[in-house]
Amino acid sequence: MATITPALLLDQERLIRNVARMRDRAEALGVALRLHMKTAKSLDVADAVVAQGEGITVSTLVEAEAFAGAGYRDILYAVGFEPGKADRVEALLERGVDLQVIVDSPEVASWLATSDIGAGVWIEIDPDGTRCGVSPDDDRLITIGSALGSSLRGVMTHAGGSYACRHGSEIARAAEQERAAVVAAAERLRAAGAAVQGVSVGSTPTATFASDESGVTEMRPGVFMFQDLYQAGLGVCRLDDIAVSVETAVIGHRSNGELVVDAGALALSLDRSTARQELDWGYGAVTDTDGRLLDGLMVRAVTQEHGIVANRAGSIDLERYPIGSRLRVLPNHACMTAAAHAGYHLPDTFWPRITGW
């Protein structure tokens, strides 16, 4: 039990189990894991889950810098590079880190080619039109490949569209779409004479439901390490796989049979992703301090430092939860909730998070 509330708790056993399961999947599919550290942002978590020799993925340069300081050498910075970040990328390369960047435009590819930065570069492929990347059938793919020349490392993609799926069979189709797009891009580049080594796919949902990754060399899932209510709603995990929760204290009783707790919008985040799923968890599902779901209890509303806990099925027996009692909240979206906290409370230690940019 964390003394100070609200506090982010991490269940190390679930973390290890989630990663072991994903590692088994990757082995069965014949691909490497390049774990995405954007959710955990923690050297301690990485120590616990990254295998010897594996590369990692990061979402910010401050993560890259922290992991470089801890000895990680093969790091993919998986958010589109722009020239304003050249100095920090260069500094990492000069420290001997194999920092790799991603591009999806001929302009940036040319800029990199004429700079003397020398980072390995992956081309970002758009599998579903949801965010970034060049389409496999876009002629700019070849232009980018030619501009990069020998700095080209591979092609990578992120199936953002998988988050809009409703169940496993839809996600499996999104996974095949993701695979097909990035493999097609690799083949087209190879046909044009480019040396494409890496073929990388992302996303926890597709990594969980893919049945075939032919042509793919690696997967970059991240949030699966912690899982969350949204992933549970997708069928990616069970509720008892969720490895992070926010411990909170009851600070008030409302006359309508609701509790007020000291975890609000800052401690839980404003993520409402489960609102578009069959089971809407408000701002989080409520458990006791042993992690057992309290039937029907969820965080109905939040303001900055207040959460309102309601019972889906009616009012709460307030006497069961005196002021000062402790509850835990399972997050809708682990990446967002974890980001509000300085680190993870484990029974005997505290694992700091890497924050900022």
Place this chain on the structure above:
Amino acid sequence: MATITPALLLDQERLIRNVARMRDRAEALGVALRLHMKTAKSLDVADAVVAQGEGITVSTLVEAEAFAGAGYRDILYAVGFEPGKADRVEALLERGVDLQVIVDSPEVASWLATSDIGAGVWIEIDPDGTRCGVSPDDDRLITIGSALGSSLRGVMTHAGGSYACRHGSEIARAAEQERAAVVAAAERLRAAGAAVQGVSVGSTPTATFASDESGVTEMRPGVFMFQDLYQAGLGVCRLDDIAVSVETAVIGHRSNGELVVDAGALALSLDRSTARQELDWGYGAVTDTDGRLLDGLMVRAVTQEHGIVANRAGSIDLERYPIGSRLRVLPNHACMTAAAHAGYHLPDTFWPRITGW
């Protein structure tokens, strides 16, 4: 211009102007200011805006501890106290800080009365049924007042309902409702023999539109220091009063005429409060680096580290915004956006924020 993106910028001139205007209002209304530091969470901001002899309001004990360390002595911790926080409250009192806590239940009032903590206590009054507090006509008010005895400092309230208003005249009514509730509570307690010194109201909207604060001794607005798009939508401020923005770099061009920027859900927050106003700003309004609004440009969508900037009126002329160019995003809700950042970038300095709990 901040070198690293995304970065939170603070316009000190606007901050000072916003506070000067609120101070004029408070003087005209005949009430003191007890500025709420929950938005700024910064010793430097407090130094710039808190007048000699004024008390402050905080939303977390970590703020109280930081402000105590900087010499502030009159601090109201304005989130319901629960016994798990007694040690930290006691430690602050032992340092000579006049830390005051709030309660809205007989249970906690009795607990405080029988403890030897000795903090000054305010009773939280519910003006509108939106969150916490005891109603002025609830008999528990008298029970709480009796239990507190000489530790009672006053009554305080927060007109959370004012955030659901649509324009100034509605907010003025919410302000009168807030005033009436807390003054009625004070009078009822006094009639029962309690010594009620402080009568405190909160909320930026009501502080801005109140025309009469008879019976009130102080106001505790916070977000007005920075203002934001939501406050602008309420008519509380103009867009050019907004003192914080997030500087971001363009990292991609989408074929549908949208920009991808490196400020996403973490840097901007997921706050969508303007969605319920007439003018929905998505996840933020986009300006150039001189702070001039770029007509129709807003952040339409975010993922963890990506923002998608769209033009309300159609597609964006992408050539005007090459990859690497800088933009700024005005936040929907300054409290939430600021919370994602380690501090404020000013032209020649950096002001750190107090984070965590």
